[in-house]
Amino acid sequence: MTTPESTSTSRTELAPDTIVVETGRPVRVDGASVNPPIDLSSTFISAGDIENSPYAYARFDTPAWSPFEEALAQLEHASLPGLVFGSGLAAISAAISLVPAGGTLIIPKHSYQGALASAEQIAQRQGFDFVTVDIADTEAVIAALDSAGSADGTTTSAGDGTSVSGTGMLWIESPTNPMLEVADVPALIAAAKDRGFLVAVDNTFATPLLQTPLDLGADVVVHSVTKYLAGHSDVVLGAVLTSSPELREQLHTERSMRGGIAGPFEVWLALRGLRTLAVRLDRAQTNAQAIAERLAAHPAVVETRYPGLPNDPGHARASAQMNGFGAIIAFTVDTAEKATAIAEAVRLWTPATSLGGVESLIERRRRHAAEPETVPEGLIRLSVGIENLEDLWADLEAALG
């Protein structure tokens, strides 16, 4: 199967906030649609050699996905089209399946809990080691890489510079969900690549507008498109990006063979949502910065984690490696009961899981039985939306009181 041809001219020189608006459009000819149509075909005309047909059957590739896959590749600086998946977790599972039997997956102990649970299961079935680390502790992660690498020691290098490893994979999530720990992303990628590990980065919280890990040498970037990229809490989708033809082929096979693919309408909605990513994120970050500062000064709040706060443990790193601090805040009150009461008392904020939509969400994370016990009982995660700041603060302040 050949890779679908891009309908876009080269525009690598454009800024990301322009790219989100103008990428993934149909070819400019008189009478053409301004937006890509929703292509519902399950099969495509392919006389003769099916391998050379850009589209043949919609479980493999479809024009319903291509504009969005091209848009994500441009944003994440991938040289190959992205791969859309039916959910963020499907994208994560596909990426984790790249870990070779006998190798090691090193993953943050405060990764998205679904990623941790999925990784542990895949590790057992596929026969690789599963090691959790404090991703903010660079020395500890490097020590884990060293001990995993020395246990196996077989590393080879592919011709294109990406590593094909018997050693394993370093999984990076930064900032983490929900603890907001910031990893030293450039240092960790460099250390892992030196030791022959593949590197995958869950870039859901940051979005490609705030960091582009492929530029730093990561092999794979994954997204829960459900969150900021789609941005309206109306689709569940995921994506994987890579510039390695070999890895893309493996991930593509994984998608085609597992078969839990994305629907055309969901992908169309995601591209529609992506158009406003830059303005949504801009507004949400401005709101988040102000709310984090006010929370940090509030007597009912024990701790506020937001990388935009000057005294946050992740502030220096985030300032150095990100173009902004995102719009997720974690704060703790002293008991689970107080946290639950706050989430029940709000009227404008929506008590719901998930994040990254235009509407502000609030959640006590430990209400999920699967959340790691190292996440404090009184921790509340805020996904700050794009409403008026003073309305958001008035509602939250009343609930805190």
Ligand SMILES: *Cc1c(COP(=O)(O)O)cnc(C)c1O
């Ligand atoms: C939500 C989320 C996921 C899972 O994505 P789904 O689209 O819900 O499957 C993975 N990683 C992070 C950081 C998330 O926030």
